[in-house]
Amino acid sequence: MSTTKPEEPLKEEEGCFAVTCERKYYHRGGSFVKRNLRPKEYRTGARGLVVPRLAKERLRNEAESLRYIRQHTDIPVPAVYSDFEDDDAYYLVTEYVEGVNMADLSDEQKVVVRQELEGYLAKLKTLRSNRIGGPSGIVIPPYRVMRQTKRDDWDLRASAHEEYVFCHNDLSQHNVLVDPETLRITGIVDWEYAGFYPAHFEMPFYTRIGPSVALKDEVDDSVELLALLESKAEDAVEESTG
Template identity: 30%
Template structure:
C-alpha cells in the first residue's frame, strides 16, 4: 500500500488535538500521536493506507514548541516532601476549598505509602494515574487524599457497579485513603476518539451509553449522598459537599443556599428552589459522564471511569451533568444527541443548576 502523510490542514488538526490532550492532563506519547494520525488519514482519505512510523518525528520536528510540552513529569515521592508555600490569597482559597468539602471536620493528617513506579498516563495538579503491568494506580499527593474516609468512595462504587449492572468498569484490586489500584483497560477516551469515529460507531456508542444510563436509573435510593455514606458533591468554583440528605427538599435548599455575599438576594434564590422538580426519584448517578471518562476501543465502550463522587442523587442530576460533560466536544453530532440518552428530559433543572453552579 502507498504510504501517506498528513496534509497541511490535517496537520493543523492533529497539532490542535495534541495540544488539547496535553492541556487536559493526558501524558501524550508518540504511540498515541501515531494512532491519531493513522485514524485521521483513514477517515479523510478513505483507504487503509500504511503510515510510516517516522511521520510522528517529522511532525514534531516542525513544531518544536509542541515537543517542549510533551515532557513527561517525574513521579512524586512521599519521602521528604517539600511543603508548598502559599501566599495569603492561596491560603484563603485552600481554606475555602476545605470548608466547602469537609465543613468543620477535615480529615486528620495521614502518611502516604510509597507511590508505585510505572508510566504516568495522566497528571493534573496533585492527581496521577500510573500504569504498571496490567494495572493502573490512581492516586493524589494532596494531604486530604481522596476524601475523609479510609478508602475512596470510587472503590466502593466500582465494586457496586460490577455487582449490580453490566456496565463495563475496571476491577478494583486494592485501595487506601489516597489511591485505588485497578485493572488497566486498553483504549482511548471518547474525547480522543470522537472525531475519527465512523457514523455507525458513533451511533453504536450512543446506544450503549443509553442502555448504561437506563441501568443506573433503575437502581433506586432513599437518601441523597455518596454511596459510602458521605455527603453529596456538586461542582462549582469550589467543589462542595453536604448531607447526606433525607429528602429532596433538604438537598435543594442546600443546593441553592445563597453565598455569603449574595444573601440579600435570598428571595431570588427561593424562586430558583420552587422551579426545581419537587417530585423526582432518587436514583444511582455517575455524576460525571463526560467524554474524557468513557473509554472506547474498536468503536465500542469498554469502560466507564471516574466514579469518585457517584451515589444517590435526584433523577435530574445525571441529565444535568451529562450535558455539561458531553455538549462541548462536538455540538452538532454529540451535544445535540445527549438528551436522547434519557427517557425523560430535565431542561429547566439543567438551566437552573448550571446557573447556580456558575456563581456558587
C-alpha cells in the same frame, strides 16, 4: 529580593504517566492506580496554592461506586483490586481498561457508542435509594455544583421513598473507553462524583466534547442543583432540632 524557593517538580515514580494539581496516575502491568497528592506535593497555580477538595473522599467514593455497579449491573466498569490510605495519600488500584476515548471517534462512530451508553444509563436508573450520596454514604456533589460553594459537609435528610437514582455525574466523552474495532464500550471510568441523586443531576455531557460543566450557550443548572441540596440540608437540621 524574594527568598522563596522555586517549586520543585513532582517526582514521577516508575509507572507514573501523568500528574495533575490533584492526582498522580500510574499504569503497572494490568493495573491502573491513582492517588491524591500529599500536602507536601501541592502545586501553585495562578491563584496560589491549589488545595484539592475532598481528595481522599472522592477516591473512596469511586472505589465503593465501582464495587456497587459491578455487583448490581453488567455495566462495564474497572474491577477494584484495592483501595487504601498510606502516608496521607489515598490509593485506588483498579483493572487497567484498554480502549480509546469516545472523544477520539468520528461523529458516525459516536452515534453507535451513544446507543450502547444510553442503555447503560437506563440500567443505572433502576438502582434506587431514599438517600442522596454514594453507596457508602459519602456525599460528593457533581463538580459543577462544588464550584458554586465552599461547603463540603453534607448531612442530608432521607426521603420517605426511593426517589433517587444512581448517577455517574461526570459522564464526558473522555470517561467512556471504546474498542475502536468493534465500537463496543470497554469501560466507563472516573466515578468520583457518583451516587444516588435526582435523575436530572445526570446531564448528557457525553453528547459533545468537553468537560462536565455547562459550556457557552448551554443551560447551567449548577445553582439550581446546589439550592436543592441546601434545602435538603436545611430539612435535616430542622428534623434534628425539632
